[in-house]
Amino acid sequence: MTTTTRMTETGTITIDATVNGRPVHATIAAQTTLLDFVREELGLRGAKRSCDVQVCGACTMLLDGTPVSSCCTLAWEAQGKAITTIEGLSAHGSLDPIQQAFVDTGAVQCGFCTSGMVLTAKSLLADNPSPSRDDITAYMSGNLCRCTGYWRIIDAIQLAGERMRDKDGGS
Amino acid sequence: MTNHTYTPGGESIGRNVPRIDARAKATGETVYAGDLQIPGMTYGKLLRSPYAHARIRSIDTSAAKALPGVVAVLIGEDVLDINPYYGHAIKDRPLIAIDRVRFAGEPVAAVAAESLAIAADAVELIEVEYDPLQTVISIDEALAADAPHLHVTQLLKKGLFHGLGDFNLDPGNVCYHHSFARGDADAVFAGADIVVEGEYTFPGIYQYAMETHTTIASWNPLQDEVQLWSNCQHPFLVRAEIADLFGLPQNNVRITVPWLGGGFGSKSYTKMEPITVALARKARRPVRIANMVDESMVTTRRHGMNAWMRTAARSDGTLLAREVRAWFDTGAYADNGPRVVATGADAAPGPYRWEAVKVDSWGVYTNTSSAGSYRAFGASHLQWAGELQIDQIGRQCGLDGLQIRERNLLTPGEYVRPGGKPLDADLIGDIRQAAANLGWGTPKPDNVGRGLSVGLLAAGAHPVSTAFCRMEADGTVTVYGSSTDMGQGVRTVYTQIMAQELALPVSRIRVIGGDTQITPYDRSTGASRSTTLAGMAVKRAGGELRQQLLDIASREFGLPPDALEIRDAAVWHEDESRSFPDLIKAHFGMVGGELIGRGEVRPEQGSGSYAEGPVFWEVCIGGIELEVDQDTGKVRLLKTASVADVGKAINPDQVEIQEMGGIMQGLGNALWEEMLFDPQTGQLLNSTLFDYHIPTFGDLAVEHASSIVENEDGPGPYGSKGVGEGSLAGAIAAVATALYDAGVTIDQLPATPERIWRAMQKERME
Numbered sequence: 059m060t061t062t063t064r065m066t067e068t069g070t071i072t073i074d075a076t077v078n079g080r081p082v083h084a085t086i087a088a089q090t091t092l093l094d095f096v097r098e099e100l101g102l103r104g105a106k107r108s109c110d111v112q113v114c115g116a117c118t119m120l121l122d123g124t125p126v127s128s129c130c131t132l133a134w135e136a137q138g139k140a141i142t143t144i145e146g147l148s149a150h151g152s153l154d155p156i157q158q159a160f161v162d163t164g165a166v167q168c169g170f171c172t173s174g175m176v177l178t179a180k181s182l183l184a185d186n187p188s189p190s191r192d193d194i195t196a197y198m199s200g201n202l203c204r205c206t207g208y209w210r211i212i213d214a215i216q217l218a219g220e221r222m223r224d225k226d227g228g229s
Numbered sequence: 230m231t232n233h234t235y236t237p238g239g240e241s242i243g244r245n246v247p248r249i250d251a252r253a254k255a256t257g258e259t260v261y262a263g264d265l266q267i268p269g270m271t272y273g274k275l276l277r278s279p280y281a282h283a284r285i286r287s288i289d290t291s292a293a294k295a296l297p298g299v300v301a302v303l304i305g306e307d308v309l310d311i312n313p314y315y316g317h318a319i320k321d322r323p324l325i326a327i328d329r330v331r332f333a334g335e336p337v338a339a340v341a342a343e344s345l346a347i348a349a350d351a352v353e354l355i356e357v358e359y360d361p362l363q364t365v366i367s368i369d370e371a372l373a374a375d376a377p378h379l380h381v382t383q384l385l386k387k388g389l390f391h392g393l394g395d396f397n398l399d400p401g402n403v404c405y406h407h408s409f410a411r412g413d414a415d416a417v418f419a420g421a422d423i424v425v426e427g428e429y430t431f432p433g434i435y436q437y438a439m440e441t442h443t444t445i446a447s448w449n450p451l452q453d454e455v456q457l458w459s460n461c462q463h464p465f466l467v468r469a470e471i472a473d474l475f476g477l478p479q480n481n482v483r484i485t486v487p488w489l490g491g492g493f494g495s496k497s498y499t500k501m502e503p504i505t506v507a508l509a510r511k512a513r514r515p516v517r518i519a520n521m522v523d524e525s526m527v528t529t530r531r532h533g534m535n536a537w538m539r540t541a542a543r544s545d546g547t548l549l550a551r552e553v554r555a556w557f558d559t560g561a562y563a564d565n566g567p568r569v570v571a572t573g574a575d576a577a578p579g580p581y582r583w584e585a586v587k588v589d590s591w592g593v594y595t596n597t598s599s600a601g602s603y604r605a606f607g608a609s610h611l612q613w614a615g616e617l618q619i620d621q622i623g624r625q626c627g628l629d630g631l632q633i634r635e636r637n638l639l640t641p642g643e644y645v646r647p648g649g650k651p652l653d654a655d656l657i658g659d660i661r662q663a664a665a666n667l668g669w670g671t672p673k674p675d676n677v678g679r680g681l682s683v684g685l686l687a688a689g690a691h692p693v694s695t696a697f698c699r700m701e702a703d704g705t706v707t708v709y710g711s712s713t714d715m716g717q718g719v720r721t722v723y724t725q726i727m728a729q730e731l732a733l734p735v736s737r738i739r740v741i742g743g744d745t746q747i748t749p750y751d752r753s754t755g756a757s758r759s760t761t762l763a764g765m766a767v768k769r770a771g772g773e774l775r776q777q778l779l780d781i782a783s784r785e786f787g788l789p790p791d792a793l794e795i796r797d798a799a800v801w802h803e804d805e806s807r808s809f810p811d812l813i814k815a816h817f818g819m820v821g822g823e824l825i826g827r828g829e830v831r832p833e834q835g836s837g838s839y840a841e842g843p844v845f846w847e848v849c850i851g852g853i854e855l856e857v858d859q860d861t862g863k864v865r866l867l868k869t870a871s872v873a874d875v876g877k878a879i880n881p882d883q884v885e886i887q888e889m890g891g892i893m894q895g896l897g898n899a900l901w902e903e904m905l906f907d908p909q910t911g912q913l914l915n916s917t918l919f920d921y922h923i924p925t926f927g928d929l930a931v932e933h934a935s936s937i938v939e940n941e942d943g944p945g946p947y948g949s950k951g952v953g954e955g956s957l958a959g960a961i962a963a964v965a966t967a968l969y970d971a972g973v974t975i976d977q978l979p980a981t982p983e984r985i986w987r988a989m990q991k992e993r994m995e
Contacts, residue, residue, distance in 0.1 A: 087346075103264040104257020106490065108439045109522050113918035116439055144257035157255040161247060164882050167890065168716025169254030170439040170490030176255060195926035202918075204437050204491050205716045207889030208926050209933060 075136045077102070078146030086133055092126070093117045095133035096143055104144035104173045108202075115201030118174035119143050125178045127200075144173035147180065155225070156180055159218035160211070167205035175201050179215045187223055189215065241728040242947050245882035246735055248721045250488065250714065259488050262443035262460040263519050270445065271300050273508050273518035274348035276338040276355050277527070278330035281366065281596040281911025282377070283359035285328055285337065292354040293340060298347035301512035302355070303339040308507050315474050317390040317466060317498045319404060321380050322562040322599070324474065324503035330359070331379050331561035332598050333912045334527030336504055341512040364596040366911045368535050368556045371402040371595045378402060379561060379594040389469055390498075392691070393567050404559055405567035405592040407574045411647065412585025417550040421541035425621045429538065429614040430977040432903035433558065434531035436603045437923055438715070440490025441525040446505040447515035453477055455506055456515075457484045462497045462713045463753040468745045470499045471506055486743040492715035493894070494602030495529050497755050498565060523916040527598035530904055532569050533558040534610045538577070540618040546626035548619070548637045550585040553577040555611060557600075559592045564601035566592040572607030572687060579615045580645060580656055580685045580846075581637045596911045602755060604891070605686060608849050608958035609898060612684035613965040613978065620680070620966050621974075630681045630966060631664045638683065641942070645685060650841040653942050653950070654848045656683055659872045663852040666870035666934035676859055677867065678971025682851040682962030688951050689844020690756040694830045695749040696766035698727060698774055702821025704798060704809035706731060708770070711743040711751035712763040717953055718883045719759040723767045725879055726946055730771025731778075731809075732795045757847050757951025760879060761944060766828040768946040774826030781812045845943050845950040848874040851895070851959025853930075853967040862986030864900060864968075866930035869960065873936070876943025876950040885935045888956040892933075895960025897924045900979050 071088045074081070077100060086095055096102050096119065105128055108116040112127040119128045120142035121135075147154040153161070156179050166172050175198070182189060182197045189197070194212050203211060253259045290302040305313075305327040313327065314320045326337045338355050342348035365371040365379070382398040393405070418424055445458040455477065461467050464484040472479045489496065501518055509516045520528060536555035542548050555573060559566030574590040603609070623633035638656045639645060645652055660683050664670075667679050696710040708727050714720045720740040728735045741748065751763050779790040782800035785807055786793065792802060799806040813821055852870030857863075871888040878884045901922040905914040915921045943950025961978070968975050973988045 102257075103260075106261070106440070107263070108441070108490075109918040111522075111917050111919055114439065114923075148256045153252070153255065157252075160255045161251040164245075164248070164251075164886050166248060166251040166254045167718065167886065168439070168489060168491040169250065169259050170261065170716075172254045173257040195929065198926045202439065202923050202925060204439055204493070204894070204923065205890045206886055207891075207893035208929055209889050210886055212926075 071134050073134055073137050075139050075141055077141045078143060078149055090133045091129055092119060092131040092133045092136055093128035102143050102145050106170050115174040115178060116171050118177045120177055120181060123181060123184060125181045144176060155221050156218040159214040163210050163214040163217055165206060165210040165214035171201060171203040175211055183219050183222060187219055189219060241725040241735060242879055246721060246725050246880055248718055249724055261440055261490050262458055262487050265445060265458055267445055267515045270515040270517055271341040271343060271512055272345040272348050273339055273341050273516045274352050275336045276352045278333060278335045278337050280330055280359050280361050281333045282362040282364045283330050284362060285326060286358040286360055288338060289356040293351040296351045296354060298343040299351045300341045300514055303508045303511050307511055311475055315470050315499060315503055316563055317388040317470060318565060318567045319563040320386045320388050324507055332596055334598055339504055339508045341508050341516045364911050366596055366906055366908050368558050368593050371593050376402060389473060390466060393571060402594040403591050404563045404594055405570050407571040408589040410587040414550050414552050414585040414587040417585045418541045421549050422544035423542045423622055423625050424539055425618045426539035427976055429536045431534040431610050432978060433533040433600060434603060434898055434902045435526045435904055435921060436493040436495035438491030438493055438495050441520040441522055442501045442528055443519040444501045444505040445515060445517040446509040448510040450513060453481055455482045457502055459484055459502055460489045460496055461486060462492045462715060462755055464711060464743050464745050465750050466753060467499045467502050471502055474503055483746040486713050489713055489715035493604045494755060497602045500528055526916055527913060529564060529601045530598060531603035532600040536611060536614060538614050538618060540622060542622045544626060546623060546628045546633050546636055548581050550583055551578050552587045555590040557592050558595050560595055560597045560599040562599040564599045566600060569606045573610045575687055576608045576684060577611045580639045580683060582639060597906050604894060605954035605958040608684050608686040609961055612682060612849060612958045613962040616682040616962040617965045617969055620969050631669055634660050634683060645846060650843060653846055654874050655940060659848055659850050659874050659938055662936045663850050663870050663872045666936060667852045667854055667868060676971055677856045678967040679854045680963040680967030680970055682959050682966055684849035684958055686847040686849055686954060687843035688757045688847035689761060690758055691752050692762050692830055692832055692844050694751045694763040694766040696770045697749060697825060697827045698770045700774055700824045702810060702813050706738045708738060708740040708767055709748045710763050710767055711748040712759040713743055713754040717887060722760050722764055722879050726764055726767045727771045730768060730775055733798050757954050760949055761844060761951045762830050764946045766830045769828030770826040773828060774824055777824050778809060778812055781816045782807055785815055847951055847955045849955035849958040851963030853963035855967050857971045857973060857985060862982035868932045869930045871935045871956050872938060873952050874938040875952045877939050877941050877948040878937050879949055881937055884937055884952050887953045888935055891953060891956030892960040893924050895957040899961040899964035903979050
């Protein structure tokens, strides 16, 4: 299926995508970033703005499962794609194993980086269910945390990986 | 788990209770200042000066005001009906530039509009004519005899929270001078076997709380009421300054503090609140000003510093004397500079037994962004230089880094400085633990260095905190305190303390956030004081409530209170118990009611724990093992070690995580981070995270080893004392001593590969 995006004469654009599994159809200013679209238009405020130059990862969302810095992604780039935000991981009332592992290992302090960390980790564990410490530090290097010193975040990702593997093995 | 030495009943202290906020933060539900939507809210954007020093000749806002969607434009002349100068130490800062700008990035105009995009467009339409003035960007330029003066210092007034004694400034660019001397330093140096001496440079550093400064203000013109939602660390001090600036009673100013996305001192004292309130006053609508990172970088930073230091010793390694002169670059406005200058000076001698010390430190105005608090200020600036000199002396005496410290460190009960609180920590035990964590004494290659460091930080600030708690009819408890949770976990610690005092599970306790109209006074959130002081206020509030429950139960049982005990959410006499809801019902009748407990901490007269300053001595221990690439100067971190001397760990896991985070920031300060101001224009050159390196996952050491020392020697609840800052200062200094062990004598931070390489070349030439 091909999808086309067309800008109107008023500088607005129409976008069709899914957000956390739900279809979204919206007309927005063409220059709207994915971060502003999701935070301001859709009211999902779990993604955070910090560096605004694609360095810190606080605004991370998944597009078809791939992490992107939504501060530097135009909303129309999500046309036809599946957008996953932090709110989508616990949409059914229970925590994703990664979120649970962040809680259990003490990987959360101020929390401003956490939604981005969890989503990047989600993508990492989908690619590599059993990552080494080096795998984690390489994959996660686009997500900054100023509080924790990172050690517990590594623990959290490894714990989540173990639990997810155990669950898969047991089913 | 044995907690019987603490308040009878609870089992919360010393347990790794999961953070009460972790789940909401992991799901993205936590509301930060930038997530709030206030009805009628407009969006603010600032026009900032491109000049570091200039007269403002004219400002034309007409095109901006004409832009559809613009609600208000604020410039200096709009605030001349009040005295627009503020500053908690020195009232040197106008809330918006009046007729002159003193740093590149100073707010010159502010726009409130229906959307952020309109506000940003309007800012572009404002025309300002400047007459550039001569700049002073470096400390040396500012101190030159012919330097232009940033302020007429003789006319400056003390701020509301000066608290630093005499205030008689000579004309010039010095905003504060702090000095002390004991013994005859000149004579001791003249007679010493060994004297080491050096000049040292420390950079300006950005705290980088990931959440930038974000403030929403609403002004109700009918009532002259101001409501602020601000991510501030010290809401009560901000409230006082806002009330003072705008001529309002303090109870007409309400500040609500949401969860903070980090603070580290960057959100201490008053920052963006005055200009946001002034804009809201003019707009007659609520307005939000949310900084971008480059704006927060010029809102506050750590002081850069130049220093000279020398240390004298006997040939057997006995330390004799230290002399220090240090100049701190506080930027265009003092902010917390005077306190940083004083704390830096106090920490400069280090925790050793001296025959003589002589310390002078100065705060210096420059045409750069204002510098204030950053985690472990004071200790961070000079501990590394002092500890480097200790190791230089040790090497001359044939003592390693552990031996020379064991020989000279102060022991508990000795005076750190005359008249203050004696040392309340076992530093020799601490440094031995750090050495053990590093594998001290085991073989290593020549290009690998191991370094230790130890320092003390006067912690706790002024000891005033209050708290109260309500027990509802169903036995649940709400805790009211005003210490800001900026990620350090203070609300979790309050929960544990209250659970302990009332023998309740933590799930029955709720801690609400700071709100100056609801939660009671707390001086500030910083100086590692929240657990020690605010935590003690919470403990006392819980204790008062517990006593009320015992008194009610005493009547119900017909027994004296001391025949009763509290455990498992009930009051017991032998096998018979009455639950808390039962007791409240008995006390108030069938519809119930509530019990209120109140706790207070203040400077106590006599022998109380809070009688003498500082509240406690925070121990700043560091241990680093690193490898230096001999060809490139690049550092590879092999091991970091921490020793948290906390008296009693209320939540050991949270102590360890704070230590790990503090070390990571210390590594950033020591190895990578430096704000670069253009020497001519004064503009910040590395104003994005592309150019300013925050430590990442890839910067971690290969290994980390943590220890917690619990001697129950702190003045806080259960013998605790604060944590969180010491590891940062300790890590910076341990990088310097580890580099020295690897053959590199560094005198300028950050120790970049280039600086290390140059130091190695110099060593090879000599």
